[in-house]
Amino acid sequence: MIELREAAIGVGGRVLIEHIDARIAGGEFVAVLGPNGVGKTTLLHALAGLRKPLCGTIAVGGTDVAQMAPSQRALHVGFVTSDEVLLDALTARDVVAIGRYPHHRWWQWDERPADRDAIDGALAAVGLESLAHRLVSTLSSGERQRVWIALGLAQETPILLLDEPTSHLDVRVAHEILALLRDLAHAGKTVVCVLHDLNDAAAYADRIALLGCGALLALEPPDAVLSSDLLERTYGVAMERVTLPSGGVRVFAREAHGAGTAT
Amino acid sequence: MIRFAALLLTLGLVAAAGILVGGTPLAPADVLAALLHPHAQGDVATIVWQLRMPRLSIAAVVGASLASCGAMLQGMLRNPLVDPYLTGVSAGAGAAIAIAILAGVSATATPAIGFVAGLAAAILVAALARRGSGIDANRLILAGVSLSALFAAIVTLAIVRAQSNDYATAIVAWLAGSMAGRGWRDLAIAAPYALAGALLCVAAVPALNALRVGDVRARAVGVDVGRAQWIILAASSLLAASSVVLAGLVGFIGLIVPHIARRVVGSDARALLPASALIGATLCIGADAICRWAVAPAELPIGVLLAFVGVPAFLYLYLNAERAR
Numbered sequence: 001m002i003e004l005r006e007a008a009i010g011v012g013g014r015v016l017i018e019h020i021d022a023r024i025a026g027g028e029f030v031a032v033l034g035p036n037g038v039g040k041t042t043l044l045h046a047l048a049g050l051r052k053p054l055c056g057t058i059a060v061g062g063t064d065v066a067q068m069a070p071s072q073r074a075l076h077v078g079f080v081t082s083d084e085v086l087l088d089a090l091t092a093r094d095v096v097a098i099g100r101y102p103h104h105r106w107w108q109w110d111e112r113p114a115d116r117d118a119i120d121g122a123l124a125a126v127g128l129e130s131l132a133h134r135l136v137s138t139l140s141s142g143e144r145q146r147v148w149i150a151l152g153l154a155q156e157t158p159i160l161l162l163d164e165p166t167s168h169l170d171v172r173v174a175h176e177i178l179a180l181l182r183d184l185a186h187a188g189k190t191v192v193c194v195l196h197d198l199n200d201a202a203a204y205a206d207r208i209a210l211l212g213c214g215a216l217l218a219l220e221p222p223d224a225v226l227s228s229d230l231l232e233r234t235y236g237v238a239m240e241r242v243t244l245p246s247g248g249v250r251v252f253a254r255e256a257h258g259a260g261t262a263t
Numbered sequence: 264m265i266r267f268a269a270l271l272l273t274l275g276l277v278a279a280a281g282i283l284v285g286g287t288p289l290a291p292a293d294v295l296a297a298l299l300h301p302h303a304q305g306d307v308a309t310i311v312w313q314l315r316m317p318r319l320s321i322a323a324v325v326g327a328s329l330a331s332c333g334a335m336l337q338g339m340l341r342n343p344l345v346d347p348y349l350t351g352v353s354a355g356a357g358a359a360i361a362i363a364i365l366a367g368v369s370a371t372a373t374p375a376i377g378f379v380a381g382l383a384a385a386i387l388v389a390a391l392a393r394r395g396s397g398i399d400a401n402r403l404i405l406a407g408v409s410l411s412a413l414f415a416a417i418v419t420l421a422i423v424r425a426q427s428n429d430y431a432t433a434i435v436a437w438l439a440g441s442m443a444g445r446g447w448r449d450l451a452i453a454a455p456y457a458l459a460g461a462l463l464c465v466a467a468v469p470a471l472n473a474l475r476v477g478d479v480r481a482r483a484v485g486v487d488v489g490r491a492q493w494i495i496l497a498a499s500s501l502l503a504a505s506s507v508v509l510a511g512l513v514g515f516i517g518l519i520v521p522h523i524a525r526r527v528v529g530s531d532a533r534a535l536l537p538a539s540a541l542i543g544a545t546l547c548i549g550a551d552a553i554c555r556w557a558v559a560p561a562e563l564p565i566g567v568l569l570a571f572v573g574v575p576a577f578l579y580l581y582l583n584a585e586r587a588r
Contacts, residue, residue, distance in 0.1 A: 074485025
């Protein structure tokens with residue numbers, strides 16, 4: 001479980017979001033939405049304990065995440081980012097194996113059966129078994145994205161945070177990944193995921209955290225968050241909401257002349 | 264395992280050649296007898312145990328230290344152009360030794376002065392590169408390059424201002440890198456520091472592996488990146504300072520051996536560091552043997568030989584491999 005109490009987050013002394021009070025329970029899939037630069041990634045860093053909140057507290061499983069030792073924190077929270085780095089002679093499996101770091105003491109160098117199971121399971125979950133021994137530098141950006149997700153899965157933490165995990169992925173793989181994340185959440189994991197596509201969030205998330213105007217504007221089920229007015233105030237663009245026969249909702253940005261554009 | 268066996272075998276063969284080669288030709292049987300009876304009397308035993316074995320051991324320590332140090336720093340900074348002297352160790356030691364030579368300090372004291380000054384320079388560079396609880400990679404490179412340039416200017420000034428040619432020659436000889444005249448005593452002084460560096464190096468292995476995917480991901484999997492950076496910096500400073508004391512400036516090994524080792528065993532630090540150490544030791548022993556044999560009874564500076572032979576050979580291998588991709 002993640003709990004934020006009067007938390008404020010920012011970068012370089014600049015406050016991005018303040019007065020955040022929220023509770024995310026185990027087994028929930030929460031999508032974080034908001035315009036560019038609003039502080040979605042910074043919030044995720046704070047939840048992961050990689051950046052201290054400017055004030056207030058962020059607790060993971062009842063403990064202030066900022067006070068946790070790095071090795072302790074990494075057993076509770078996994079963080080997946082798609083930032084590119086220069087990868088020299090690393091195979092997909094090498095990268096995913098790094099997710100097992102918090103499960104070892106510094107003198108334990110060998111891969112144990114539990115590590116092998118976790119690594120192979122993570123690679124299988126993202127459909128990369130056949131590419132496990134390929135150099136990451138030779139993979140497509142979408143395949144690399146799946147490697148990063150597998151790294152987070154191999155960490156086997158009860159909480160998984162993901163920063164735009166579907167960027168670079170084609171429609172089919174993006175939906176497979178989102179379905180996987182939803183299944184992981186429904187199996188008991190807490191999944192918090194920054195997304196840009198409002199309809200992906202509507203289709204898969206249990207709740208949506210909408211950030212805008214320096215605040216957490218809503219943390220509610222998609223049906224409650226994806227209202228035309230709220231989205232228009234947040235993104236500054238007119239939105240049209242469509243209710244599907246299944247009961248789900250989808251939203252589309254309206255251009256000035258009324259033509260609809262899928263978000 | 265097969266690759267490590269091949270590396271060990273190569274090291275053994277090169278070490279054997281290193282003992283046989285030198286100003287005085289020795290028969291393999293005599294060398295073997297001297298090795299089996301370390302306390303035996305005679306010219307061969309003296310040459311083997313008092314001249315060639317210490318040289319070979321020093322070359323092995325210098326090569327292994329510089330190569331593993333280069334592998335660690337390149338891994339930590341994720342920059343293939345980094346070498347062990349980035350931390351300012353060699354430039355700081357060089358400036359101090361040049362000043363000591365000019366001041367007429369005894370030749371037996373200069374290595375210790377170089378060691379202390381080298382470590383002091385590394386601490387200064389690290390202090391300038393500090394950000395938060397860790398090290399900023401760009402600041403480290405900037406501070407290392409800037410201070411090294413300043414220390415190099417001091418060395419140049421010392422050579423220009425040297426009152427006698429002997430002083431200038433002594434400074435240049437140190438800059439060129441050489442193990443001439445070094446013995447067990449020098450090794451005994453430097454070895455504890457090299458050993459301390461090696462132990463820190465071992466402690467850094469898991470963090471080095473995690474750092475391969477970037478600082479943010481390394482932190483996310485639980486690496487205390489700041490602490491890991493300080494350990495790596497301390498290890499590399501101790502290793503580089505030890506080798507500077509033993510052999511002066513020996514280039515090429517620390518920069519290029521990690522690239523060769525990566526091609527042989529990959530980038531996993533568990534294999535990369537020992538492979539770098541083995542290849543570095545092998546190259547250094549081999550190069551030292553050639554330096555002693557090529558113009559005997561005189562000697563070539565090892566730094567010069569490594570640059571002339573090693574750099575073009577590496578570039579050829581590297582560019583060929585790139586074309587093959």
